[in-house]
Amino acid sequence: MAIVELTGVTKTYQQGKVSVQALRGVDLRVEKGSFLALAGPSGSGKTTLLNLIGGLDRPSQGDIRVDEHDFARMNQSELAELRLFKIGFVFQSYNLIPVLSALENVEFVMLLQRIGAAERRQRAEAVLAEVGLSGLLERRPLELSGGQQQRVAVARAIVSGPAIVLADEPTANLDSKTGQGLLEMMKTLNAQKGVTFIFSTHDNMVMDYARRLVLIRDGRVAEDQVKGS
Amino acid sequence: MSMDAKMAWRNVWRNPRRTSLTIAAITFATGLLIFSFSFQFGSYDAMINAAIQVHTGHLQIQAKGYLEDKDMRQVVEHPEAVARILKNTSDVKDYACRANAFSLIASEDRTYGGLVIGIDPIREPRVSRIKTLIRKGAYLDKAHGAQAVVGQLLARNLKVGLGDELTLLGQGRDGSIAATVVTVKGLYATGQDEFDRSTIQIPLSFFQDTYAMRGAVHEVVILGRHLDQVNQIRHRLTPKLAQIENPKPLVALTWSEIMPGLIQAIKLDLTSGFIMYSLLVIVVAFSILNTFLMAVLERTREFGVMMAIGIRPNRLTKLLLYESTVLTLMGLGVGWILGVGVTYFFQQHGIDLAGSSEILAQYGISGRLYPRLSWASMTVGPALVLIITILAALYPALRVRRLSIVDSLAYA
Numbered sequence: 001m002a003i004v005e006l007t008g009v010t011k012t013y014q015q016g017k018v019s020v021q022a023l024r025g026v027d028l029r030v031e032k033g034s035f036l037a038l039a040g041p042s043g044s045g046k047t048t049l050l051n052l053i054g055g056l057d058r059p060s061q062g063d064i065r066v067d068e069h070d071f072a073r074m075n076q077s078e079l080a081e082l083r084l085f086k087i088g089f090v091f092q093s094y095n096l097i098p099v100l101s102a103l104e105n106v107e108f109v110m111l112l113q114r115i116g117a118a119e120r121r122q123r124a125e126a127v128l129a130e131v132g133l134s135g136l137l138e139r140r141p142l143e144l145s146g147g148q149q150q151r152v153a154v155a156r157a158i159v160s161g162p163a164i165v166l167a168d169e170p171t172a173n174l175d176s177k178t179g180q181g182l183l184e185m186m187k188t189l190n191a192q193k194g195v196t197f198i199f200s201t202h203d204n205m206v207m208d209y210a211r212r213l214v215l216i217r218d219g220r221v222a223e224d225q226v227k228g229s
Numbered sequence: 230m231s232m233d234a235k236m237a238w239r240n241v242w243r244n245p246r247r248t249s250l251t252i253a254a255i256t257f258a259t260g261l262l263i264f265s266f267s268f269q270f271g272s273y274d275a276m277i278n279a280a281i282q283v284h285t286g287h288l289q290i291q292a293k294g295y296l297e298d299k300d301m302r303q304v305v306e307h308p309e310a311v312a313r314i315l316k317n318t319s320d321v322k323d324y325a326c327r328a329n330a331f332s333l334i335a336s337e338d339r340t341y342g343g344l345v346i347g348i349d350p351i352r353e354p355r356v357s358r359i360k361t362l363i364r365k366g367a368y369l370d371k372a373h374g375a376q377a378v379v380g381q382l383l384a385r386n387l388k389v390g391l392g393d394e395l396t397l398l399g400q401g402r403d404g405s406i407a408a409t410v411v412t413v414k415g416l417y418a419t420g421q422d423e424f425d426r427s428t429i430q431i432p433l434s435f436f437q438d439t440y441a442m443r444g445a446v447h448e449v450v451i452l453g454r455h456l457d458q459v460n461q462i463r464h465r466l467t468p469k470l471a472q473i474e475n476p477k478p479l480v481a482l483t484w485s486e487i488m489p490g491l492i493q494a495i496k497l498d499l500t501s502g503f504i505m506y507s508l509l510v511i512v513v514a515f516s517i518l519n520t521f522l523m524a525v526l527e528r529t530r531e532f533g534v535m536m537a538i539g540i541r542p543n544r545l546t547k548l549l550l551y552e553s554t555v556l557t558l559m560g561l562g563v564g565w566i567l568g569v570g571v572t573y574f575f576q577q578h579g580i581d582l583a584g585s586s587e588i589l590a591q592y593g594i595s596g597r598l599y600p601r602l603s604w605a606s607m608t609v610g611p612a613l614v615l616i617i618t619i620l621a622a623l624y625p626a627l628r629v630r631r632l633s634i635v636d637s638l639a640y641a
Contacts, residue, residue, distance in 0.1 A: 083538065088538075089538060099243065100236065100239075111232050
């Protein structure tokens with residue numbers, strides 16, 4: 001069953017008087033439970049593609065469906081609702097809210113979902129334990145290492161049980177050992193909870209971990225490789 | 230504490246120096262406004278009280294039209310009938326009758342035009358402070374008729390002193406020539422130069438004989454228990470006065486109607502003060518605006534992340550308004566306490582304004598001014614600061630709604 005479907009997606013940016021075509025007609029179908037990496041050189045369009053799948057931006061042309069929701073039919077408010085309940089994000093530079101502790105950062109998503117305080121706390125503690133941060137609940141982001149921050153970001157992304165987690169270069173700011181630990185953790189979550197992960201990356205280690213590798217070049221899918229097949 | 234409140238509090242203190250400066254600006258503006266308004270209201274009180282206690286009283290009963298025309302013939306024909314009414318009117322503390330005549334006042338050397346006021350030496354001190362403002366000599370007494378107390382500046386112009394004689398020449402109520410000679414018994418200085426330069430007071434009964442008043446007077450001056458009760462007293466008196474027979478109907482006029490110039494001067498001062506205070510508040514508003522624009526700019530990526538994970542723009546605006554409210558309330562709270570504290574100190578001890586004594590003297594105010602704390606002075610300034618700062622914070626709080634998520638996430 002497809003959780004993400006893109007058909008004939010193009011995206012053109014206007015930079016001053018110059019039009020930049022970031023995507024030139026992308027067709028992509030991602031099955032539920034995938035562990036997929038969008039790879040390609042800088043400027044190939046992989047982050048743009050990830051933004052479109054996440055409903056952060058709208059395509060110039062083409063259709064996008066996520067968990068059977070047709071983005072073309074949704075307004076900004078509905079897209080915000082979809083992101084809140086169905087999509088988790090992990091960013092390259094962690095992007096935690098600096099004034100909140102690790103626990104509060106994870107709770108914040110559930111607060112927006114109007115989940116009660118007791119349940120919020122219990123679920124946040126559980127998911128932070130899952131990513132190995134039980135002892136660091138009250139630490140603020142600046143008191144955590146890069147790897148720990150990214151684990152909090154993953155916990156925040158998965159705490160509300162999203163249909164997909166979109167991770168933009170999640171290991172780019174981490175050393176290889178920390179990056180590997182993070183990928184192992186995400187792979188476990190994928191395997192145990194069936195969470196769909198889509199990465200954008202040019203890190204070979206991420207590509208190695210991915211079960212499906214989609215190479216983007218010049219705004220098009222250049223290669224789509226399912227490992228082990 | 231809710232998560233929103235917690236975030237607001239922590240965000241406010243992300244940049245302690247900027248926050249402290251902004252709070253200091255709000256504190257300063259709030260404190261200054263409380264003090265300034267109290268100072269202004271205090272000075273207006275002093276001006277009004279000086280005028281009331283020297284010549285107008287809280288109210289005056291006159292024949293209709295006398296205030297405008299000052300015609301000798303527009304009299305209160307039966308002052309005893311008015312007195313009976315006043316004795317039975319609640320909140321009337323005291324009253325006294327007066328009669329006025331513009332006359333030539335001549336000494337041996339000089340002649341000036343001025344206002345001769347006939348006063349009841351017994352009752353007048355109950356409605357006027359002039360008896361206490363006698364600088365030389367003594368006040369009038371009932372036993373002697375041909376005597377006068379004279380404004381100090383007029384006495385200086387006429388070159389007369391205690392015991393000298395003055396000739397009064399005017400027109401009687403019946404159109405006849407009124408002429409008499411009085412002896413200077415005392416000199417008064419009210420601090421209101423215009424008054425001290427142009428008036429003398431003589432006993433009312435002597436005035437009535439000299440000016441052929443036939444027992445009539447021009448004004449019945451009333452002192453109420455409190456300035457705020459003036460309109461109530463007038464309301465009570467008006468139907469009763471209508472029952473008194475008089476050549477022209479009797480009316481009760483308030484001090485503000487008798488001295489419209491004073492009210493205009495107060496309004497003008499208040500308006501110019503308001504313009505100055507508005508400028509001060511606008512400067513503070515720009516400080517707030519700067520703080521929040523900087524905060525929004527610095528946290529653009531953070532807002533992008535929050536929008537990406539699904540926060541609605543309304544919630545984001547609410548969060549920012551929370552922050553501005555926290556900041557504003559801290560400044561307002563500290564400013565209010567400081568403003569009220571400092572003002573209360575000066576309300577008790579007064580402010581020495583010796584340098585401005587000549588200007589103040591025109592309004593009958595001594596060289597020391599006492600600010601007056603009131604609900605208005607304690608709330609108008611802070612409310613103004615609150616409204617302006619919230620308006621200033623609204624712009625960046627609304628601006629954040631227009632952020633593009635993708636651009637915000639890419640913001641370095």
